[in-house]
Amino acid sequence: MTPAELDQWSDHGLVVVENALSRWISPEAPAGLGEAMRYAVLDGGKRLRPLLVLAAREAVAHGTTDAALDEAALRAACAVELIHAYSLVHDDMPCMDNDVLRRGKPTVHVQFGEAQALLAGDALQALAFALLTPADTTIPDGVQARLCRLLAAAAGHAGMAGGQAIDLASVGRALTEDQLRHMHRLKTGALLEGSVMMGAACGAATQQVWIGLQRYGQALGLAFQVVDDILDVIADSATLGKTAGKDAANDKPTYVSLLGLEEAKSYAQSLLREALDALHSTGLTHTQTLAALAERVVNRNT
Amino acid sequence: MTPAELDQWSDHGLVVVENALSRWISPEAPAGLGEAMRYAVLDGGKRLRPLLVLAAREAVAHGTTDAALDEAALRAACAVELIHAYSLVHDDMPCMDNDVLRRGKPTVHVQFGEAQALLAGDALQALAFALLTPADTTIPDGVQARLCRLLAAAAGHAGMAGGQAIDLASVGRALTEDQLRHMHRLKTGALLEGSVMMGAACGAATQQVWIGLQRYGQALGLAFQVVDDILDVIADSATLGKTAGKDAANDKPTYVSLLGLEEAKSYAQSLLREALDALHSTGLTHTQTLAALAERVVNRNT
Secondary structure: OOHHHHHHHHHHHHHHHHHHHHHHOOOOOOOOHHHHHHHHHOOOOOOHHHHHHHHHHHHHHOOOOOHHHHHHHHHHHHHHHHHHHHHHHHHOOOOOOOOOEEOOEEOHHHHHOHHHHHHHHHHHHHHHHHHHOOOOOOOOHHHHHHHHHHHHHHHOOOOHHHHHHHHHHHOOOOOOHHHHHHHHHHHHHHHHHHHHHHHHHOOOOOHHHHHHHHHHHHHHHHHHHHHHHHHHHHOOHHHHOOOOOHHHHOOOOOHHHHHOHHHHHHHHHHHHHHHHHHHHHHOOOOOHHHHHHHHHHHHOOO | OOHHHHHHHHHHHHHHHHHHHHHHOOOOOOOOHHHHHHHHHOOOOOOHHHHHHHHHHHHHHOOOOOHHHHHHHHHHHHHHHHHHHHHHHHHOOOOOOOOOEEOOEEOHHHHHOHHHHHHHHHHHHHHHHHHHOOOOOOOOHHHHHHHHHHHHHHHOOOOHHHHHHHHHHHOOOOOOHHHHHHHHHHHHHHHHHHHHHHHHHOOOOOHHHHHHHHHHHHHHHHHHHHHHHHHHHHOOHHHHOOOOOHHHHOOOOOHHHHHOHHHHHHHHHHHHHHHHHHHHHOOOOOOHHHHHHHHHHHHOOO
8 A cells, every 4th residue: 555545545534533523522511521522632633543443444344344343443443532632631731741732732721721621531531432332323232342341451550541650650760671661562552552453343353363463553552652752852843743852851761762763763663564564464455554554653754 | 128237238238349349450550550549449438339230230130140240230330439439539639629538538649649640530430441341251242331331421421520510610600400400410410320220231121110210310319419418518527528518618509508408408308209209110129229228328427
């Protein structure tokens, strides 16, 4: 798949995801809560996690369509994005990173106040699980339950939230590469890997496929973070749409501070090879979008 | 059921729930997160919501046992308690109620810092959904999905989180009784009603049973809040285990400020009659524990 073909695929996916998010995050939630939730999620973000869900669904669908499983994948795509968005809202708050800029806009607590930001994040997490379990649907119960299981594990103490706790505790401390990898595997890796696995859960995946896609998700998740650390050093705030140079300013351990810039870049490339190799190991024939997404993650500028 | 019989029933239920919570909230979550999560949940609280789940399960079980559905009910009982506990952690934070005392102990952010309190609350919400969707289980997929659906709705923007947003927006404002009822129906009512419905989802409930139990849950939820408002006025902090007189100090609208003390008491009694009438309407024969719980909620001193 060429970069132009990936653009075409992702442009289509983004429209579908954006429309679904806008439909499913009701502006009618009371007392301004809906407004804060929509502000936190809509009209911004690269939507990498939703695209991973859709690409993984495509890989296990073998070129077929199924209305119920396609709907499940779209719901899963939106649910992971809600989890990602809520984590950014809470992470930006004064008691955490105290950041005022996100995607070029004031952060949610700057715009709506801290209390509303806290509640909006909480409500977005609940909404993620509501999206996965609609009442009137033909999505099989087993798929609904499995999606909830995967998302809860990726978001919780053994995933994203646990990684953030390690991150908190590690500011100003020297970490080994193993410790840094463990932190990122939870903090950002778990939800990226979870996105791939949720897409895979919207279809029939053999054990071999499941293991291969998991390995792909893990390599991609780690590569994402290595590249994030590189961009924090070499890009500027305007390009990133968020404050650059933040890690060094906050004395946070990164792959660049640990490995040096050149070795971090070469590590990212080796993780890309690992991800592509893992895709190959599944034996699936519709993995070209997953492969192109991994290449984009590693070779991105923002 | 006599008060002594209810004590015996609830003493047993509390031991089972307490042990399960302790088993399922791993102390091994990284970087102190598990410790903060356990502190927030274990060894405290009246566990009204878990008891409602178990009593509702009992009502729809018709005196039979079923290992899978009994496990589902225990998981649901713990999951609603995790949601309740996380809401208290976030609600106590400086940007919300800024409270330092909860169940006679320092609040989570006082004990562990604000950032850890924020993360512990987030991780408890995720864990609630993880508990409902275990990987190795005989709990039917449909029950798992339904429990997630009920919990997500009760916790989210159309339930608890939405009610808290209304609460935030209403400080210092005059509310009508309808507005106050709407706020409480969401803020505390939704999760109490949700507890009853989750118990009912762990069994075969006809439409008549479902509607009756929902009416019971709604009346009980509202009664709980009316009595809470009464106790905030007439009890002291030592008895309550939290700061008394807080509502008046914060200029929050309450049933006592709106109706007066005597009329609030009589309203609580009429809600109790409504709850008991709703139980009767189900035609179920094993509702004596639910009835006794409603009486205890309305006639409690703390």
